Amino acid sequence: MAKQISKTAVFTALAMIFSYIEAVIPFNFGIPGVKIGIANIVIVTALYRFGVKEAVGISFIRVFLIGLLFGNIVSLVYSLSGAVLSLIGMIICKKLKLSIIGVSAVGGVLHNTGQLSAALIMLQSTAVTYYLPVLLVSGLITGILIGIVARQTNKVLKKINF
Amino acid sequence: MNKRDFIAIGIVIILSALGFIFLNFNLKNDAQGGETVKISVGADIYGTYPLNENDEIKINTKNGFNTVVIENGSVFVKDADCRDRYCVRQGKIRNGSIICLPHRLVIEIESNDKSIDAVAG
Ligand SMILES: [Zn+2]
Numbered sequence: 001m002a003k004q005i006s007k008t009a010v011f012t013a014l015a016m017i018f019s020y021i022e023a024v025i026p027f028n029f030g031i032p033g034v035k036i037g038i039a040n041i042v043i044v045t046a047l048y049r050f051g052v053k054e055a056v057g058i059s060f061i062r063v064f065l066i067g068l069l070f071g072n073i074v075s076l077v078y079s080l081s082g083a084v085l086s087l088i089g090m091i092i093c094k095k096l097k098l099s100i101i102g103v104s105a106v107g108g109v110l111h112n113t114g115q116l117s118a119a120l121i122m123l124q125s126t127a128v129t130y131y132l133p134v135l136l137v138s139g140l141i142t143g144i145l146i147g148i149v150a151r152q153t154n155k156v157l158k159k160i161n162f
Numbered sequence: 163m164n165k166r167d168f169i170a171i172g173i174v175i176i177l178s179a180l181g182f183i184f185l186n187f188n189l190k191n192d193a194q195g196g197e198t199v200k201i202s203v204g205a206d207i208y209g210t211y212p213l214n215e216n217d218e219i220k221i222n223t224k225n226g227f228n229t230v231v232i233e234n235g236s237v238f239v240k241d242a243d244c245r246d247r248y249c250v251r252q253g254k255i256r257n258g259s260i261i262c263l264p265h266r267l268v269i270e271i272e273s274n275d276k277s278i279d280a281v282a283g
Contacts, residue, residue: 074225074266093170102167106174113178119261120185122204123268128261129186136175
């Protein structure tokens with residue numbers, strides 16, 4: 001039990017580091033709100049290595065701590081919406097026995113859909129809709145890449161018995 | 163990746179787009195006037211300005227400041243203290259919109275040929 005908690009803590013710290021990198025070096029797509037969501041590497045890996053509870057826990061702690069440290073209430077709402085929608089989608093798809101890459105791709109798409117929906121509601125503007133196609137495609141590509149990385153990471157973790 | 167993955171991804175993308183369009187239609191409720199520049203902060207309209215009159219608008223909110231310039235029928239954000247400065251980098255526009263997400267600021271150019279009021283339920 002204690003061992004499981006410390007493993008989850010290591011993953012949470014990793015997710016924080018990824019979020020931090022993303023916060024200080026904004027990967028610029030030229031579109032507001034587009035975050036690659038590289039912290040999702042940790043979430044997807046945790047979902048397969050540990051389970052649903054751990055992945056949800058890590059995700060929420062990450063969103064709130066990053067929001068507290070580097071963001072404001074607006075960015076917190078954006079990332080929370082993205083994280084929740086993406087988690088729900090990934091958990092369902094994992095239950096449906098999709099491959100890890102498929103699960104991650106769905107997570108990536110929903111991550112961006114969640115963020116953009118929050119922007120639409122908070123800004124009360126239909127203008128953000130112009131960004132939808134780009135966000136869907138970038139979410140898909142990012143999700144697939146993250147899935148590939150998470151699959152490899154899980155193989156290594158299994159080998160070293162983490 | 164297998165067939166199941168592709169089907170699921172396809173469904174998710176279609177549902178995302180549909181959900182978004184649904185949200186979008188529910189928001190289309192503002193009456194649209196002539197060729198105007200509409201600046202809004204969050205749900206509140208900050209002001210509307212004619213596109214054919216040169217102007218410099220300094221917007222100060224609790225989120226920060228943006229300096230919007232209307233010049234010869236185009237709009238751009240000259241300066242802002244937001245973290246990402248996407249709004250400044252988006253440059254001059256003659257249609258569409260500039261968005262500053264950190265400041266919840268939206269600058270839209272509205273033309274008179276759009277009357278989507280009928281959609282609002
Ligand atoms: Zn800005």
